[in-house]
Amino acid sequence: xxxxxxxxxxxxxxxxxxxxxxxxxxxxxxxxxxxxxxxxxxxxxxxxxxxxxxxxxxxxxxxxxxxxxxxxxxxxxxxxxxxxxxxxxxxxxxxxxxxxxxxxxxxxxxxxxxxxxxxxxxxxxxxxxxxxxxxxxxxxxxxxxxxxxxxxxxxxxxxxxxxxxxxxxxxxxxxxxxxxxxxxxxxxxxxxxxxxxxxxxxxxxxxxxxxxxxxxxxxxxxxxxxxxxxxxxxxxxxxxxxxxxxxxxxxxxxxxxxxxxxxxxxxxxxxxxxxxxxxxxxxxxxxxxxxxxxxxxxxxxxxxxxxxxxxxxxxxxxxxxxxxxxxxxxxxxxxxxxxxxxxxxxxxxxxxxxxxxxxxxxxxxxxxxxxxxxxxxxxxxxxxxxxxxxxx
Amino acid sequence: xxxxxxxxxxxxxxxxxxxxxxxxxxxxxxxxxxxxxxxxxxxxxxxxxxxxxxxxxxxxxxxxxxxxxxxxxxxxxxxxxxxxxxxxxxxxxxxxxxxxxxxxxxxxxxxxxxxxxxxxxxxxxxxxxxxxxxxxxxxxxxxxxxxxxxxxxxxxxxxxxxxxxxxxxxxxxxxxxxxxxxxxxxxxxxxxxxxxxxxxxxxxxxxxxxxxxxxxxxxxxxxxxxxxxxxxxxxxxxxxxxxxxxxxxxxxxxxxxxxxxxxxxx
Numbered sequence: 001x002x003x004x005x006x007x008x009x010x011x012x013x014x015x016x017x018x019x020x021x022x023x024x025x026x027x028x029x030x031x032x033x034x035x036x037x038x039x040x041x042x043x044x045x046x047x048x049x050x051x052x053x054x055x056x057x058x059x060x061x062x063x064x065x066x067x068x069x070x071x072x073x074x075x076x077x078x079x080x081x082x083x084x085x086x087x088x089x090x091x092x093x094x095x096x097x098x099x100x101x102x103x104x105x106x107x108x109x110x111x112x113x114x115x116x117x118x119x120x121x122x123x124x125x126x127x128x129x130x131x132x133x134x135x136x137x138x139x140x141x142x143x144x145x146x147x148x149x150x151x152x153x154x155x156x157x158x159x160x161x162x163x164x165x166x167x168x169x170x171x172x173x174x175x176x177x178x179x180x181x182x183x184x185x186x187x188x189x190x191x192x193x194x195x196x197x198x199x200x201x202x203x204x205x206x207x208x209x210x211x212x213x214x215x216x217x218x219x220x221x222x223x224x225x226x227x228x229x230x231x232x233x234x235x236x237x238x239x240x241x242x243x244x245x246x247x248x249x250x251x252x253x254x255x256x257x258x259x260x261x262x263x264x265x266x267x268x269x270x271x272x273x274x275x276x277x278x279x280x281x282x283x284x285x286x287x288x289x290x291x292x293x294x295x296x297x298x299x300x301x302x303x304x305x306x307x308x309x310x311x312x313x314x315x316x317x318x319x320x321x322x323x324x325x326x327x328x329x330x331x332x333x334x335x336x337x338x339x340x341x342x343x344x345x346x347x348x349x350x351x352x353x354x355x356x357x358x359x360x361x362x363x364x365x366x367x368x369x370x371x372x373x374x375x376x377x378x379x380x381x382x383x384x385x386x387x388x389x390x391x392x
Numbered sequence: 393x394x395x396x397x398x399x400x401x402x403x404x405x406x407x408x409x410x411x412x413x414x415x416x417x418x419x420x421x422x423x424x425x426x427x428x429x430x431x432x433x434x435x436x437x438x439x440x441x442x443x444x445x446x447x448x449x450x451x452x453x454x455x456x457x458x459x460x461x462x463x464x465x466x467x468x469x470x471x472x473x474x475x476x477x478x479x480x481x482x483x484x485x486x487x488x489x490x491x492x493x494x495x496x497x498x499x500x501x502x503x504x505x506x507x508x509x510x511x512x513x514x515x516x517x518x519x520x521x522x523x524x525x526x527x528x529x530x531x532x533x534x535x536x537x538x539x540x541x542x543x544x545x546x547x548x549x550x551x552x553x554x555x556x557x558x559x560x561x562x563x564x565x566x567x568x569x570x571x572x573x574x575x576x577x578x579x580x581x582x583x584x585x586x587x588x589x590x591x592x593x594x595x596x597x598x599x600x601x602x603x604x605x606x607x608x609x610x611x612x613x614x615x616x617x618x619x620x621x622x623x624x625x626x627x628x629x630x631x632x633x634x635x636x637x638x639x640x641x642x643x644x645x646x647x648x649x650x651x652x653x654x655x656x657x658x
Contacts, residue, residue, distance in 0.1 A: 040497070091601045091650030100508065102530075104485065111489035111566070120569055127570040132480040132509050132530035146650035148599070150538045151530045153509030161527065168545040173394040174599040188492040193504035245472075245525035247517035253505040261523055378505055379514025381526060 001272065002229035003167045003240040004390065006177075009077045010331050011067065012220035012318035013047030017074035022335070024317060025343045028363065031318050032204050032216055039112075040191050043202045047218025047319030048186055057138075062106035062129050064099065065138040068183040071221025072142060077179075080225055080234075081143045084177045090146040094175035095136055096166050098152045098159030098182040100323030100377075103134040105187035135183050147175050153323070155377030156286075158182060159222065160326025163385055164243040166226045176231055182327035183221040190217055190322060197253060205289035205320075206347040207313035208298055208359055212289045218319025222327035238334045241275070241370070241388040244268030248380025255376060259296040262286075262376055265384035266304060269372065273386040277305045280386070281368040282342050284333040286376045287313020288320050297374065298355040310366060311359045316346025326375040326383060333371040334387040342366050393599070396544045399592040400635065400657070401466070401553065404459025404580040406433045406452055407626075408615050412459055416579070419613050420633050433578075437519045445502055446515055449481045452578035453512035453559040454519065460555060460580035461520075468520035471582065473555040474527045474543045475513045478535035478624025479563060479571050481506070486564035512559065524552070536627045537647045540655075543583060544597055553584040558625035575619040577626045593635065596656040604644045604652040609633075631655060 008018070013031025015021035024031065032045045055066035072078045084093055110124035124130075128137045136151040152158050152165065159182020166178035184190075194200050194217060201214030226240065244265030248256040255262070270277060283305070286297055294313075301311060314332050321328050336342050341363060348361040373385045403413040409425030410416040411433070419425050433455035438446055446454070453475055461468045484507040491499055508514070510528030517526050525546070531538035536558060543556040559578035563571045584590040607630045609620045619626035627645070634643050634657045647653040 039492075042497075089601070089650075091648070102480075104489075107485060107567075108489050108492050111493040114566065119566060125570060128532075130567055130570055131478070131532055133478070133532040133535075137532065140649065146648055148538060148541060148648050148651060149531065149534075150542060152527065153530055154513070154526070154528045155508045155510055165527075165542060165545075168549040169541075171549055172396060172545045174396075174541070174545070188497060189488050189499075189504075189507070192492060192497045192499050193488070193507070196499040196501040196504050245527075247513070247523050247526045249517045249521045249523050251518065252508075252511070252514050253501075264523060377510070378508045379510040379526070379528075380517060381510055381513065381528075 001167060003170060003226050004229050004232040005236050005238045005334060006225045006227050006232050006234050007077055007080045008224040008331050009071060009075045010222045010328055011049060011071040011074055012321060012328055013049055013218055014317040022339060026341060028346060030316055030346060037186050037191060040188055042191050042195055044200045045204050045216045046186055049219055059126060060129060060138050062103035063185040064101060064103045064105055064135060064183055067185050067219060067221045068135055068139055069142055071223060077223050078143060081179055085144055088176040090144055092147055092176045093145045094147045094169050094178040095140055095145045095149040096162040096178060096180050097135040097139055098162045098323050098326060099135045099184050100153060100155045100158055101184050101187055101190060102132045103129045104189050105185055108188050139181060145179060154381040155379060156322050156325055157375040157377040157381045157383040158323035158326060160330055160375035160383035160385055161245060163240055164245055167240060170226060170228050177225055177227045179223060179225055181223040182324035184321055184323040185219040186217060199290050204347055205315055207287035207289040207315055207345055208294045208352055209348050210350040210352050212294060215288045215290055216319040218321040220318060220321035220324035220328045222324055222331055235390055237390050238337050239388055239390050242269040242272030242386040244384040246382045250380050253378050255292055255296050259300045261380055261382045262297060263300050265382045269384040269386045275370060280309050280370050280372050281366060282333060282336050282371045283309060283311045284329045284373040285311055285313045286374040287315055289315060295352060298352060302355055302357045307358045309358060310342050310364060311357055312343050312345035314343050330373040330385050333373040336368045336371050337387060337389050340365050340368060396548060396597045397586045398544050398547045398583040398595055399586060399590055400595050401582040401584055401590050401592045402460050402464030404456035404463060406455045407577040408575050409613060417636055419611055419616055420636055422612055425613050438515060447481055447484060447506050449477055449559055449561045450512045450515045452561060452576055453557050454516050456578040456580040457516055457555055457557045460582050464582045469522045471555040472524040472546060472552050473513060474529060474539055475557045476529050476535045476539040476625060477560050478530060478532050479560050479573060480509055482564040482567050486566060533624055534646055535624045537645050537653045540597060547583050547585055551585050553582060556581050558628050560623050560625045573623045575615060575623050577619050577623045579628050594658050598654040599647060600652045600654050602652060603650060604646055606646060
């Protein structure tokens with residue numbers, strides 16, 4: 001497999017675009033703030049993206065679509081999609097989006113303002129918004145992509161799996177380029193849903209810390225353009241080398257106690273990339289800051305990888321962005337190949353005493369040739385990605 | 393143009409008027425529908441205590457998936473899977489949005505984790521101890537076409553048999569003005585690589601750079617005909633007619649705004 005990332009962009013609380021994200025990572029500036037989402041009095045910290053409220057999309061309006069649009073306006077991602085449409089035709093460009101909330105934020109709002117008969121008011125009669133495919137329907141509309149368009153909704157692994165599906169479509173030659181993306185927004189369903197599971201921290205999250213006590217929720221949009229190596233006219237210098245996809249077969253909301261599904265995806269991704277664990281220079285861990293995830297993932301990494309592999313969770317910068325976490329963190333991992341800036345694990349003071357791997361609160365500079373990113377979701381749905389430097 | 397090919401191994405089905413693949417074949421062959429249907433599927437593979445808490449879309453999906461694996465004689469642990477619902481679980485959406493519109497926003501933790509789109513994939517892999525890749529996708533009115541594409545490309549790229557399950561349940565009252573579906577429908581098929589030793593019909597798929605409309609479908613059973621128009625995943629029905637009749641003519645269905653999927657069964 002030789003799949004190139006020819007452009008990528010990221011929008012989160014840590015930065016509205018890739019340049020702002022790099023700066024925030026470098027300066028260790030967290031985007032987390034106290035919860036100020038309308039109609040929620042939950043005491044917690046969130047990664048809210050400023051400016052989403054100002055995006056007006058008319059009949060396509062939802063917070064999720066607004067964040068999707070804001071993300072597409074960053075850098076040259078939209079211009080590059082248009083360039084590819086000109087080169088190949090819109091029908092040969094695929095679109096695969098990952099999301100867990102789709103536009104449920106809009107449905108929540110509609111329910112606060114039903115008419116006297118308890119039905120939707122006219123401004124909320126948005127057939128293409130109130131359904132799980134909404135992110136792709138909107139992004140296809142916004143970019144002009146008319147090729148195969150799919151939404152993957154596997155909770156928090158959604159936008160990691162988009163890379164696997166896009167790679168298969170490119171290998172099967174049914175498209176010449178794929179825009180992959182992930183978008184999820186803060187809404188009451190996720191804030192109060194995770195709170196019902198007693199997984200939300202009242203403080204800024206502290207992944208892998210001995211005293212961690214839960215997650216912070218965040219929102220993000222991320223995009224990458226993928227092409228077969230021989231078709232890639234422009235290069236970022238990053239390629240997708242491998243992916244792994246598995247199921248825990250254990251529980252809807254608790255990870256497998258021995259992390260069997262998580263172990264499988266890391267091994268599969270390494271196999272596909274033809275790499276030994278020791279070759280991996282950096283792993284961006286799922287690291288939600290929940291008791292169970294961090295202990296299980298940390299134990300696996302302690303056992304599978306050597307002390308030479310640098311590790312961190314970057315959720316201290318923008319929170320857990322759920323269905324957008326796969327691509328947001330995949331791109332942070334991929335970007336270390338270009339910058340050499342390995343982000344620290346923000347807010348880590350004392351590593352969980354049961355864990356033993358190379359993690360640090362401080363940023364580190366390293367020559368990164370291979371980077372991995374882990375994403376694990378509800379339903380026991382796991383995905384791991386391996387990125388590498390393009391050989392010159 | 394690249395032709396994508398796989399083998400068709402076995403099927404499962406549950407919906408209004410049919411509780412298995414044989415019932416659905418009977419309807420499609422004009423032999424009438426099952427008039428002594430239970431109200432809801434009762435997938436025996438889900439442990440009883442879990443089944444009580446499982447939402448209808450999950451039960452639909454797991455029942456037809458289980459039937460397909462039983463019919464194929466394949467251990468579910470061997471199958472990667474792709475689950476598709478074009479509408480999602482609107483009853484759970486309704487529950488959550490009603491609670492969240494009120495003052496006390498305390499959600500049921502079980503209902504929250506059941507509200508993820510991949511709940512069916514989760515229940516399936518947990519019930520069958522399947523640790524393979526489980527995808528959960530949506531593509532609204534093109535859900536059937538995109539799921540076939542996702543399943544076949546995965547089958548070819550990974551060289552593994554894949555379970556595809558299409559399911560959608562009736563829509564909640566509030567969203568019914570937009571998403572009209574009133575009919576439960578679930579269908580599963582198991583596909584395998586062309587060069588595998590499994591026996592079955594061959595399905596070929598080509599992505600065409602041209603648009604097409606959904607084919608006219610009629611079964612002489614108005615419940616199924618309505619489902620075809622309103623339930624995104626019932627759009628699989630014309631393909632099933634081709635499979636049952638071993639119809640070798642090309643069937644072309646919409647794939648995206650500029651493309652269509654040409655299917656050939658042989």
